[in-house]
Amino acid sequence: MLExxxxxxxxxxxxxxxxxxxxxIDLGLKIGGGILVGSMTIxxxxxxxxxxxxxxxxxxxxxxPIIIGAVEGGLATILIGLNIGVTSRKKKYHKEKCKxxxxxxxxxxxxxxxARQDSIITVAELExxxxxxxEYCGKMNGINCDIDIDLIKFQKDIKKKHRRL
Numbered sequence: 094m095l096e097x098x099x100x101x102x103x104x105x106x107x108x109x110x111x112x113x114x115x116x117x118i119d120l121g122l123k124i125g126g127g128i129l130v131g132s133m134t135i136x137x138x139x140x141x142x143x144x145x146x147x148x149x150x151x152x153x154x155x156x157x158p159i160i161i162g163a164v165e166g167g168l169a170t171i172l173i174g175l176n177i178g179v180t181s182r183k184k185k186y187h188k189e190k191c192k193x194x195x196x197x198x199x200x201x202x203x204x205x206x207x208a209r210q211d212s213i214i215t216v217a218e219l220e221x222x223x224x225x226x227x228e229y230c231g232k233m234n235g236i237n238c239d240i241d242i243d244l245i246k247f248q249k250d251i252k253k254k255h256r257r258l
Contacts, residue, residue: 094208097226098201104233105194112187119180126172133165190233197229 140157204222208214 094201094205094214094222097222098198098205101194101198101201101229105191105198108187108190108194112184112191115180115183115187119176119184122172122176122180126169126176129172130165130169133161133168137161137165193229193232197225197232200225 137158140161201222204218204225207218
């Protein structure tokens with residue numbers, strides 16, 4: 094029992110570390126994107142208003158701010174897409190994994206405390222513990238682990254998941 098608890102604590106530590114890494118990546122993208130978009134805006138204003146009439150050839154003067162604006166729009170779109178598309182999903186995924194591991198750690202703690210108080214591990218407690226570990230493995234792998242599995246329904250569900258991929 095203690096070995097399984099140690100394994101779950103190791104998993105929890107791992108998922109918390111990954112969650113904090115993705116939080117830092119998300120924050121870095123937000124700050125870096127804000128700085129890049131802000132600097133491109135300032136460059137567009139400077140080129141369009143201040144520098145263009147005095148230093149550039151009159152034919153190129155109107156095109157420079159347009160090019161800078163287009164680059165700025167593309168950059169903002171890419172950064173927002175990365176932020177929404179990748180980091181938010183990764184943060185949510187690791188947050189859910191942490192919740193699952195923590196809930197099963199709490200459930201396992203009850204079994205361990207019962208065994209410590211009684212100094213006896215009954216067969217029912219051992220079976221309940223093993224069932225709990227099986228449910229945990231099933232949830233972590235994304236399979237709903239019921240004892241009475243209808244094989245035909247299970248195979249249909251797997252085929253549906255493969256079609257979605």
